[in-house]
Amino acid sequence: MVDTYYQKGFKLVCLTEHMPRLNNRFLYPEEIEKSYTITNLNQDFENYLNHAKELQKKYEGKMRIVIGFEVEAINKEHIQFAKELASKFELMIGSIHFVKEIPIDFDKESWNKARDSLGSQRLLFKEYFKLQQQLIIELKPKVIGHFDLIRLFQDEDVDLKTWPEVGQRLILKAI
Numbered sequence: 065m066v067d068t069y070y071q072k073g074f075k076l077v078c079l080t081e082h083m084p085r086l087n088n089r090f091l092y093p094e095e096i097e098k099s100y101t102i103t104n105l106n107q108d109f110e111n112y113l114n115h116a117k118e119l120q121k122k123y124e125g126k127m128r129i130v131i132g133f134e135v136e137a138i139n140k141e142h143i144q145f146a147k148e149l150a151s152k153f154e155l156m157i158g159s160i161h162f163v164k165e166i167p168i169d170f171d172k173e174s175w176n177k178a179r180d181s182l183g184s185q186r187l188l189f190k191e192y193f194k195l196q197q198q199l200i201i202e203l204k205p206k207v208i209g210h211f212d213l214i215r216l217f218q219d220e221d222v223d224l225k226t227w228p229e230v231g232q233r234l235i236l237k238a239i
């Protein structure tokens with residue numbers, strides 16, 4: 065993949081991988097099927113970092129490779145872990161994939177579970193953007209990942225202007 069970027073004349077490429085989750089209860093069904101544990105996630109992440117460093121050396125002087133990671137801001141512990149990782153990486157992508165510690169990007173069933181834990185799509189959206197806001201304030205990532213991921217399995221398409229308490233969460237004043 066990296067070589068294709070180089071062949072196509074790119075001068076700058078950023079690689080990212082999701083940071084490992086901290087507890088087996090946050091594994092996705094497809095990972096459980098493969099008998100994955102967080103040990104595998106940690107190993108994959110380490111392999112990613114080592115491989116990315118090798119590529120950085122290989123392309124030195126030809127194409128700049130930025131090594132980044134994508135945040136899993138599941139809860140306070142994960143945000144703290146992301147803070148620690150941030151010092152070791154050039155770029156962090158701030159992403160939310162879980163609401164109320166339930167994945168909202170895997171399938172409709174899990175999305176519904178997250179919705180039902182809050183009571184409605186409206187409350188789920190509000191919570192998702194609240195988490196996004198907290199992530200931005202605490203981690204100050206330069207890039208936000210898939211800002212509207214919560215819409216992936218939504219029940220109905222909603223103009224957020226009609227849900228002002230949700231819309232407000234999309235506006236961040238300078239801090």
Ligand SMILES: [Zn+2]
Nearest residue numbers: 134159209210
């Ligand atoms: Zn993501």
